[in-house]
Amino acid sequence: EIVLTQSPAILSLSPGETATLSCRASQTVTRTYLAWYQQKPGQAPRLLIYGISRRASGVPDRFSGWGSGTDFALTISRLEPEDIAIYYCQQYQQYSESPYTFGQGTKLEIK
Amino acid sequence: EVQVVESGGGLGEPGGSLRVSCAGAGFIVRNDWVNWVRQAPGKGLEWVGRIKSDRDGGAIEYAPPVKGRFTISRDSANMVSLQMNNLKTEDTGVYYCTVHTTFLQFAIDLWGQGTLVTVST
Numbered sequence: 001e002i003v004l005t006q007s008p009a010i011l012s013l014s015p016g017e018t019a020t021l022s023c024r025a026s027q028t029v030t031r032t033y034l035a036w037y038q039q040k041p042g043q044a045p046r047l048l049i050y051g052i053s054r055r056a057s058g059v060p061d062r063f064s065g066w067g068s069g070t071d072f073a074l075t076i077s078r079l080e081p082e083d084i085a086i087y088y089c090q091q092y093q094q095y096s097e098s099p100y101t102f103g104q105g106t107k108l109e110i111k
Numbered sequence: 112e113v114q115v116v117e118s119g120g121g122l123g124e125p126g127g128s129l130r131v132s133c134a135g136a137g138f139i140v141r142n143d144w145v146n147w148v149r150q151a152p153g154k155g156l157e158w159v160g161r162i163k164s165d166r167d168g169g170a171i172e173y174a175p176p177v178k179g180r181f182t183i184s185r186d187s188a189n190m191v192s193l194q195m196n197n198l199k200t201e202d203t204g205v206y207y208c209t210v211h212t213t214f215l216q217f218a219i220d221l222w223g224q225g226t227l228v229t230v231s232t
Contacts, residue, residue: 035218037156044207044225045156050218088156092217098174100146100158100217 002027002093006103014111019076021106023089028069033092036065036074039105040085048087049074081110113137113221115208120226123198131226132192133208141165144211145191146219147183149228151204159206162191177202198230 003026013019023034032052037045047056049065052072062077076083089103119131133145144167147159160173162183171183182194195202205225212221 031216033217035216037219044222045219046222047215047218047220050215050220054215056215056218056220090156090218098158099161099172100148100219102156102158104155 001096001098002029002091002101004089004091004101004103006087006089006106008106009104010107010109012109012111013079015079015081017079019079019083019108021074021076021087021108023067023072023074023103025070025072025091029072029091030093034065034067034072035090036063037088037090038085039088045088076108079110083108084110113212115140115210115221115223117206117208117223117226119192120206120228122229122231123195124232125198125200125230127198127230128194128196129198129228130192130194131206131208131228132186132190133223135189135210138210138212139188140191140210141185141188145183146209146211147193148207148209148219148222149202149204150207150225151201154204159193195228200230202228203230204228 005024007022034052036049039045053065064075086105086107088105114136116134123129144163146161160183163170180197207225208223209219210221
């Protein structure tokens with residue numbers, strides 16, 4: 001099972017700044033099966049990024065994903081108050097007891 | 112609008128049973144892979160299990176913590192259920208029905224609103 005470790009646990013930035021969230025895998029992620037989700041308080045997660053760097057439908061271009069192998073990141077530029085949320089990375093590994101695993105999340109706070 | 116709606120859940124006792132169901136609206140659930148994902152209070156996301164589409168053989172898999180206790184089934188063309196037996200307190204959390212409506216490299220593009228399961232004496 002691939003373990004995903006996200007850092008930092010909490011990120012506090014001001015509006016207009018750029019946030020960089022990290023996701024590190026315990027072993028190489030299969031192909032480009034790495035996604036990012038945004039979860040606002042009291043809501044279900046929402047898909048932001050799939051295939052490492054592809055934005056899901058309706059996601060603003062302020063959100064971008066990148067990386068390869070075991071190191072991945074989500075960048076959010078021009079931060080807005082509405083970006084307050086917990087962000088999770090997720091990978092898929094076909095032949096695994098738990099094919100889907102998630103990172104523990106990064107909480108983004110806006111000062 | 113395409114969406115999934117969960118129902119069921121609620122309060123159960125350790126060793127007891129609960130059932131959560133998931134219905135699709137605006138699409139046919141049997142044509143897609145359905146995953147159950149749960150979230151313990153104040154914690155992160157955990158994959159529980161999945162059923163593949165009929166087209167892909169309908170195989171069912173479970174995460175180790177629930178294997179042998181939970182059962183996923185297709186009740187109809189548009190409904191999937193999660194039967195939870197021999198409940199443990201650590202099964203408490205919000206259970207999300209999620210669907211791959213489009214192949215996006217195994218990213219989950221459709222989430223239900225979640226239903227709360229509480230296991231307590």
